[in-house]
Amino acid sequence: EPEVTQTPSHQVTQMGQEVILRCVPISNHLYFYWYRQILGQKVEFLVSFYNNEISEKSEIFDDQFSVERPDGSNFTLKIRSTKLEDSAMYFCAKGTVQETQYFGPGTRLLVL
Amino acid sequence: AQKVTQAQTEISVVEKEDVTLDCVYETRDTTYYLFWYKQPPSGELVFLIRRNSFDEQNEISGRYSWNFQKSTSSFNFTITASQVVDSAVYFCALSEDERGGADGLTFGKGTHLIIQP
Numbered sequence: 001e002p003e004v005t006q007t008p009s010h011q012v013t014q015m016g017q018e019v020i021l022r023c024v025p026i027s028n029h030l031y032f033y034w035y036r037q038i039l040g041q042k043v044e045f046l047v048s049f050y051n052n053e054i055s056e057k058s059e060i061f062d063d064q065f066s067v068e069r070p071d072g073s074n075f076t077l078k079i080r081s082t083k084l085e086d087s088a089m090y091f092c093a094k095g096t097v098q099e100t101q102y103f104g105p106g107t108r109l110l111v112l
Numbered sequence: 113a114q115k116v117t118q119a120q121t122e123i124s125v126v127e128k129e130d131v132t133l134d135c136v137y138e139t140r141d142t143t144y145y146l147f148w149y150k151q152p153p154s155g156e157l158v159f160l161i162r163r164n165s166f167d168e169q170n171e172i173s174g175r176y177s178w179n180f181q182k183s184t185s186s187f188n189f190t191i192t193a194s195q196v197v198d199s200a201v202y203f204c205a206l207s208e209d210e211r212g213g214a215d216g217l218t219f220g221k222g223t224h225l226i227i228q229p
Contacts, residue, residue, distance in 0.1 A: 033216050043157070043203060045216035055214040089155060093216075101147070101217060103157040 004104035006092050012110045016081050021107045023075040023092030033093040033101065034067060034077045036060065043091065049075065082111045114139045116206050118220035125194055126228050133189040133223045135204030141165075146180065146187045147205040147217060157203070163187065191225075199227045 007022045025032065034046040047057040049067055064086075066078045079086055089108050095101040115138040125131050137146065148160040161171065163180050171178045175192045191198055201224050205217040 031214070035216070042221045043205075043217075043219040045218065048214045048216050050214065056216070058216075091157060100159055100162050102159060103149075105156045108155070 003102035004092055004094055006090075006104040006107050008107060009105065010108045010110075012112065013082055015084060015111055019079050019082055019109065021077045021079075021090050021092075021109070023077070023104055024073060025075065025092075025094045031055070031095060032069075032075045035091040035093060035103075037089045037091065037106075038085075039088070046077075079109075082109075084111050087111045114141075114144075114206050114208055114218045116204050116218055116220035118204055118223050120223045121221070122224040122226065124226040124228060127196055128193050130190060130192050131194050131225065133191075133202050133204075133225065135187045135189065135220060137185050137187065137204070137206045139185075139206060139208055141208040144206060144208045147207075148178065148187075148189050149203045149205065149219075151201040151203060151222070153200070160189075160202075194225075194227045196227050196229050199225060201225070 005024045011019060013019050030050060032049045035043050036046055037043045044060060045058050047061045047067055048055040052069055054067060064080050067076065069075050075092060077090060087110050089106045091106045092104040093101045117136045120134055123131055144165045146163045150158040150160055161178055168180050168182060177190045179188045187204060189202065201222045203222045204220045207215060207217050
């Protein structure tokens, strides 16, 4: 059974549209993370979320991005107005560095 | 600032050969954590190992082994008797403990391992 599930697995959107990517951790955990991987490149940290608040964010995580945990279980990443360069695989992860970070299967986002 | 370097972009070996993937890291913290993840063609990130900075013991898990050397800031990964199913991109990652995990992982660029039958 996976530690983290993500929906959708794939999403195609038009430039300028809003997208919401969802993550469902199987069990409750302290930290949740979003990462991005542009095709063929390395995995990049976007944001960490602790106790229902953003804990840390990278310079990639600008005003176009937001995260929330609306119902105490789902953990969402919203991109308000997508750009071509937002096309990437987006991974949700749970855990802490004192333990192990488990990654979800990812959502492949394509912006046209 | 923390940094992870995987100098080998791509390695191709014939099945049953041993192969070592290199990872060199930079950090100012004395407490930090190192990880290896495997990314097969299907795209998911599969956790392989986590090591903290105070544990320099080498680890072996089946055909996989890891060599952690603080003196050279390296955390290398060796696959013995490689198999075609080992073909994947392998990422080394680092996290400092200063903020208790808030900063997430810093990944290297990955090494694409190709095992030829």
